[in-house]
Amino acid sequence: MHDPRVLLDPATDAVRKLARRGYQLDLTRLETLLSARNSAIQRADEARAESKKVAASVGQAAKRGEDITALREHAKGLKGSIAEAEEEHQRLDAELTEWMLGIPNLPDDRLPDGATDEFAELVSTWGEQPEFDFEPADHVDVGERLGIFDFPRATKLAGPRFVVLKGVGARLERALANFFLTLHTEEQGYTEFGLPALANRAALTGSGQLPKFQDDLFATGVADRELFLVPTAEVPLLNLHADEILATEELPFAYTAHTPCFRSEAGSYGRDTRGLIRMHQFSKVELVRFCEPAESDAQLRLMLSHAEECLRRLGLAYRVVALPAGDIGFSAQFTYDIEVWLPSQGRYREISSVSDCGVFQSRRAGIRTRTKDGRRGLAATLNGSGLAVGRTMVAILEQNQQADGSVRVPEALVPFLGTDVLRP
Missing domain, CATH: 3.30.930.10 (Bira Bifunctional Protein; Domain 2)
Structure with missing residues (x-):
């Protein structure tokens, strides 16, 4: 299996190397999957950070005797957003892993060309x-x-x-x-x-x-x-x-x-x-x-x-x-x-x-x-x-x-x- 970041590095020359063994690497798909996965991770992280702030606000408002209904609803919505982002992250991560497992190793440039x-x-x-x-x-x-x-x-x-x-x-x-x-x-x-x-x-x-x-x-x-x-x-x-x-x-x-x-x-x-x-x-x-x-x-x-x-x-x-x-x-x-x-x-x-x-x-x-x-x-x-x-x-x-x-x-x-x- 490969490190996807290595495959995307132009210095690796992965597309050319894999083509020598008859495998066409779809860099666009790799970039899309990585970007979507990273976006889901970022959304989950941002929602978790916001959730911590809201939780703190709920506690402070409760001590002051204020109405915390809206804050609780916001916290509930953030919890749903976290779960949704984590689920998408897991789905994209599984799709990326499954695809990456099908990419063969990069052949050494010292090997001769040919398929048989x-x-x-x-x-x-x-x-x-x-x-x-x-x-x-x-x-x-x-x-x-x-x-x-x-x-x-x-x-x-x-x-x-x-x-x-x-x-x-x-x-x-x-x-x-x-x-x-x-x-x-x-x-x-x-x-x-x-x-x-x-x-x-x-x-x-x-x-x-x-x-x-x-x-x-x-x-x-x-x-x-x-x-x-x-x-x-x-x-x-x-x-x-x-x-x-x-x-x-x-x-x-x-x-x-x-x-x-x-x-x-x-x-x-x-x-x-x-x-x-x-x-x-x-x-x-x-x-x-x-x-x-x-x-x-x-x-x-x-x-x-x-x-x-x-x-x-x-x-x-x-x-x-x-x-x-x-x-x-x-x-x-x-x-x-x-x-x-x-x-x-x-x-x-x-x-x-x-x-x-x-x-x-x-x-x-x-x-x-x-x-x-x-x-x-x-x-x-x-x-x-x-x-x-x-x-x-x-x-x-x-x-x-x-x-x-x-x-x-x-x-x-x-x-x-x-x-x-x-x-x-």
């Missing part, structure tokens, strides 16, 4: 794309030969875009999550959390999923309270500090969690319907960092290196791109995508997004900071996948497949899985 991933800017590549002396199969065929996927039974249980992992497939998912968490906590300094898989509206609003992306969420429909299945552990990790004040000398905070994630994938039907690429339920290890705003760019590059290290330890070829301004997430001001090589598709596919959100989420969630000398501000927040477990399984199965249908297990993963080869 084809305009992404290549930052780096790592690893050699594997070459095969046979036609490489996609991960679905590889996994079915191994006997680790059961899509028909998943459809029977929950419908399309779910999977049942069986035997070593379930162990592989667990091994990858353990590998990521061990790396993040024991070597990279993250604190691990076990989190609820449900979150309330306030938490999802604070992180930026609501109100814009309500159609992409699964609501529980519980009668006595409104809860949603989390689309990412970013939501609960971020909101651990909602409405709190963080001491700047203790920052940065680095948090991680492994959770199931649930997304309806509204608007994506017909895309990536085969296999594990785009599921309604998937597993992910998330990274979240809190820091001072001046440090967010350095923290972003650090987090990117942490996510990259997961792929490097696994020996998986990948590349890093800077997303264009029109393709970054709603809450982000700068995003790097890590894309892993998929031989069956002959192209790189996203496996992690690492984003700097500046103070955008903190303003929505009320995450403030305070220095030792008492100066207050807002924390910068960052998030990234380290990594999406299902898509990592896809990359391992495809990049490490053998002609006989077996799959080599990355050396770093062997201690967690207990075998170095998956066989049909």
Whole structure:
């Protein structure tokens, strides 16, 4: 969420920046709402001040034995004026807040122009794309030969875009999550959390999923309270500090969690319907960092290196791109995508997004900071996948497949899985 005064400041150049991501900011509406709200506040303040004077006059007149009927009627009228102005203030404030919650973050000017991933800017590549002396199969065929996927039974249980992992497939998912968490906590300094898989509206609003992306969420429909299945552990990790004040000398905070994630994938039907690429339920290890705003760019590059290290330890070829301004997430001001090589598709596919959100989420969630000398501000927040477990399984199965249908297990993963080869 934005400070409306900042959006109106010509130095912010908000209209141009938001236009880069396809959002047309209506400054006239913003000025009108602010002016009307401020006018209602002023009317209420003036009526309250007048009411105090009248109350004092009533008391003085009563002591003198004078008729106070007219003064009482005036006081009654002022009370009605105060209530009317306060009601208008609340209505306008709610309208302004609701509208402001739908305005995305301002994209960083360093991002390339464009609205789709084809305009992404290549930052780096790592690893050699594997070459095969046979036609490489996609991960679905590889996994079915191994006997680790059961899509028909998943459809029977929950419908399309779910999977049942069986035997070593379930162990592989667990091994990858353990590998990521061990790396993040024991070597990279993250604190691990076990989190609820449900979150309330306030938490999802604070992180930026609501109100814009309500159609992409699964609501529980519980009668006595409104809860949603989390689309990412970013939501609960971020909101651990909602409405709190963080001491700047203790920052940065680095948090991680492994959770199931649930997304309806509204608007994506017909895309990536085969296999594990785009599921309604998937597993992910998330990274979240809190820091001072001046440090967010350095923290972003650090987090990117942490996510990259997961792929490097696994020996998986990948590349890093800077997303264009029109393709970054709603809450982000700068995003790097890590894309892993998929031989069956002959192209790189996203496996992690690492984003700097500046103070955008903190303003929505009320995450403030305070220095030792008492100066207050807002924390910068960052998030990234380290990594999406299902898509990592896809990359391992495809990049490490053998002609006989077996799959080599990355050396770093062997201690967690207990075998170095998956066989049909």
